[in-house]
Amino acid sequence: MGDYFIQQVVNAVSAGSLYALMAVGLALIFSILRLINFAHGDIMMVAAYLVTFALFAGMPLPAALVFMVVGAVVIGLLMERIAYRPIRGAAEVAMLLTSFAVGQILQNGTLLVSRLAGEPVQIAFPAPDIVNGVVAFGAITVPKVNIVSLVTGAVLLTLLTVFVTRTRLGLSMHAAAEDLPAARLMGIRVNRVVATAFAISSGLAAVAGFLYASQAGQINPYLGFTPVLKAFIAAVIGGFGSLSGAVVGAYALGILEVIPTALSGIADILPPGAVPPGVHDLLTQVFPSSLGSYRDAFVFVFLILMLLFRPNGIVGGGGREEVP
Amino acid sequence: MLELRDLHVFYGNIRAVNGASLRVETGELVAIIGSNGAGKSTTLKSISGLLRPRSGAIVYDGRDISNESTDRIVALGISHCPEGRHIFGRLTVRENLILGGVQRPAAEARRDIELVEDTFPRLRDRMKQAGGTLSGGEQQMLAIARALMSKPRLLLLDEPSLGLAPIMVEHIFEVIEGLKRQGLTILLVEQNVHHALDAADRAYVMETGRITFEGAADSLRHDPRIEQSYFGL
Amino acid sequence: MSPRVAGPLLSILGLSVGLALLDASGLAFWQGLMINLAIFTILVVSLNLASGFTGVFSLGNIGFMALGAYISAILTLPLAVKSEYLPDLPSWLAGVHLDQVVGPLPVGWLAATLIAGLLVAFVALLVGAVLMRLSGHFVAVATLGFLVIVRVILFNADGFTRGSRTFSNVTPYTNLWWAWACAVLVIYAVWRLKRSQYGRAMFAQRRDRWAAQSVGISILRPRLLAFVIGAFFTAIAGSLYAHFITSFSPTVFYFDLTFRVITMLVVGGMGSVSGSVIGSVVVLALAEGLRRVEDVTLLYGLSGALLAAFFIAVIVFRPEGIMGQREISFDRLSTRLRSLRGGGGPEGPETEAP
Ligand SMILES: Nc1ncnc2c1ncn2[C@@H]1O[C@H](COP(=O)(O)OP(=O)(O)O)[C@@H](O)[C@H]1O
Ligand SMILES: [Mg+2]
Secondary structure (H helix, E strand, O other): OOOHHHHHHHHHHHHHHHHHHHHHHHHHHHHHHHOOOHHHHHHHHHHHHHHHHHOOOOOOHHHHHHHHHHHHHHHHHHHHHHHHHHOOOHHHHHHHHHHHHHHHHOOOOOHHHHHHOOOOOOOOOOOOOHHOOOEEEEEEEEHHHHHHHHHHHHHHOOOHHHHHHOHHHHHHHHHHHOHHHHHHOOOOOOOHHHHHHHHHHHHHHHHHHHHHHHHOOEEOOOHHHHHHHHHHHHHHHOOOOOOHHHHHHHHHHHHHHHHHHHHOOOOHOOOOOOHHHHHHHHHHHHHOOHHHHHHHHHHHHHHHHHHOOOOOOOOOOOOOOOOO | EEEEEEEEEEEEEEEEEEEEEEEEOOEEEEEEOOOOOOHHHHHHHHHOOOOOOOEEEEEEEEEEOHHHHHHHHHHOEEEEEEOOOOOOOOOEEEEEHHOOOOOOOOHHHHHHHHHHHHHHHHHHHOOOEHHOOHHHHHHHHHHHHHOOOOOOEEEEEEEEOOOEEEEHHHHHHHHHHHHHHHHEEEEEEEOHHHHHHOOOOOEEEOOOEEEEEEEEEHHHHHHHHHHHHOOOO | OOOOHHHHHHHHHHHHHHHHHHHHHOOHHHHHHHHHHHHHHHHHHHHHHHOOOOOOOOOOHHHHHHHHHHHHHHOOHHHHHHHHHHHOHHHHHHHOOOOEEOEEOOHHHHHEEEHHHHHHHHHHHHHHHHHOOOHHHHHHHHHHHHHHHHHHHHHOOOHHHHHHOOOOOOOOOOOOHHHHHHHHHHHHHHHHHHHHHHHHHHHHHOOHHHHHHHOOOOOOHHHHHHHHHHHHHHHHHHHHHHHEEEEEEHHHHHHHHHHHHHHHHHHOOOOHHHHHHHHHHHHHHHHHHHHHHHHOOOOOHHHHHHHHHHHHHHHOOOOOOOOOOEEEEEEHHHHHHHOOOOOOOOOOEEEEEE
16 A cells, blocks of 8 residues: 555656656747747657667667767757747747647658668667666565656756856856847857757757656657657646746656556555445546546646646746636 | 948838937947937847848948847947846846856956946845846846946947936936946937936937937037927926 | 629539549549548638637647547447447447438438537537637647547547547548538638628737727637637538548547648648638648659658648748738639730739738
């Protein structure tokens, strides 16, 4: 019983770390450009492919990881330069749609390359030992990848915090996000700041991609779609555009997501006789075991409620753009 | 040092500056006065490269800078302290100042922060405070201090007295005159005509995108037409 | 007859002759393509109504299409098939079989399509009453959330949809004539709507929501109206699709299709009904052509990538699309033709401002 909940908490926190790595990148770009970069999930997907191909080619793990991050950063920079810079400052929806198109290009491009390399659409991810298997802590077992996610998340987010608060480039990023014209008047090179933001966000997405693929065990060109939506939800929960908010939102989402799964099993894990049979039946009915499969629907309902009632996030104030 | 020739600036189809010409000589304090919406801020934004003029020239030190990017213009020695101050409210006072000197070597800029503290003693105790928590007058001082961090040769000041208490206005103008005495060239946009003309060597009057009067500050102060339009009552 | 009446009538006549020839020709591939075009046209015109007219970008409309497809497919399934194929249907639904045909008219299917449209419109009313309050990209993401929710439900409601398994045995009622009859009706309805006071209210709140409010135009009402009507038509497209393709699964109704429809909309011009038709033709032709290239070169993914690149190019270089908010005007077209034949008449583009 207690173990069951600890297990769920560990799942929640490790999922939260993954979402945090994604959501921070999304929030970083959004804060400066007001662009919801949906291609973010596809950068993550491309990174998973890069590391897969690198490992297939026999590269040692560290080299493969470096190759993955560098590759993802380069693609992120190209994407910014080619697709996003020409429409900087355009209508929000135009930017959003462009990011969908960029995502389509990355997906189809990956499909193309992977087919040319003679691979099927779905590839088994060659997860290295460090993220493969489980660790047992007494009665509970935790997948290694969850622990790695947790630690990596903590380390990278700390580094990012140091970067944005302690370096001039980081401060410039903050300034550009808060007041772009004023930032330009300081002599800040906005193009450089934006490029840095894309580099950081793509690098984080790459790491998230590696962890996500290790968890999923398989990769395909479309795997980025759901994570980027989740990251978006995390960012919204945290008040879009705030980095710390995105992290908070990501862990909140991790917890939120295990709730249906946790509840669906609740009737079964209660020790027999702990509750009257009537209550037991009620629990089974209200929280059927199929509840877990509605998880995504559940979080999106939550997203819509958030957008309606707390668009500034759980930390920010209430109120929204009013429509009578 | 700076010369605008027949400047035309648009926001989409809206014409904001319609053939303005003016000059600023080295060491001068030149004021642009004029009512709301005359195109004063737009003129400054064109000089600092935030806006691209549709036609006309902006000549600085003998070269046309009207197509340069803002960061290049800052590097050339023009600093623009915008209307409404535009402090980075969530960054600290120190961080605001660091950003003001973002193009200069870090160590040098850090040393200059101390110099700034001498000019603006009120900022010294507030270094670690978020910019947004300062009073209006303090924010204005921070905005000027931040603009000075890039070591400009020409300072563009847009309505530094806007919305400040009278005592604060006096203080800001003392600072401005102090900067002028140190040899800084200043182009000042003001609606506070009295103070502006007191501080300035020369002044331009701007109306609906054009320069309508120009002359020595003293002569403008006594011009009946100016008196009528801007001193009111 | 004035060109304003003669133009559309002539177009419909031309279309009918073309369809009759195509029908007689027996060219199955081209017939299929034309049915696809009709379905896409309905989807794009409906999305234009819901998003182009109002500026409220909805990414959830393919969810409405999916609901329309499944509802109509379930309703029309013959009893014999149904009991075996969907054994877990609740009894009140298990006995329904709208498979009646009277003479040449598949009345059961038509009724099922109408029911699907109305049910989906009702869902849209509930969803829209909540979501149309949002704006900008948030409404886009929230409606995308709706799409995900629909998909999760379709996957999990095994008893109704067979879950992730293919839903087949759908009766192939859709043909060239039904598809294009529906398309023409939808085009006509939306075109009329654009010129009505309701349409003007939709555009008015898009141009300037604060101004619209100050002159007393509600913002929610026109948005919701557009959303609901758009959903109704989209569900009809879903039914046409279901009874054309005859077997499908929830994966069809997802982001790729959403993006395809958006591409057509943006290429044609958000706010222009004729633009939607043109956009559908252009993008479908392009996609089909590229697919051929793909089949020959075996470079799978090429067409998707190139189409997306084309889309970006349109957004960067011609964000208003081919038509912007303008419509083809038969008045001007005829003047132009007459002047070409030697008559006077003012020269001008064959378009008119909305
Ligand atoms: N961002 C903008 N978009 C459109 N018009 C603007 C914008 N900013 C200023 N204007 C218009 O340009 C004209 C000049 O404005 P501005 O330069 O700010 O005047 P001033 O600083 O003299 O008060 C005004 O008519 C104003 O309405
Ligand atoms: Mg001004």
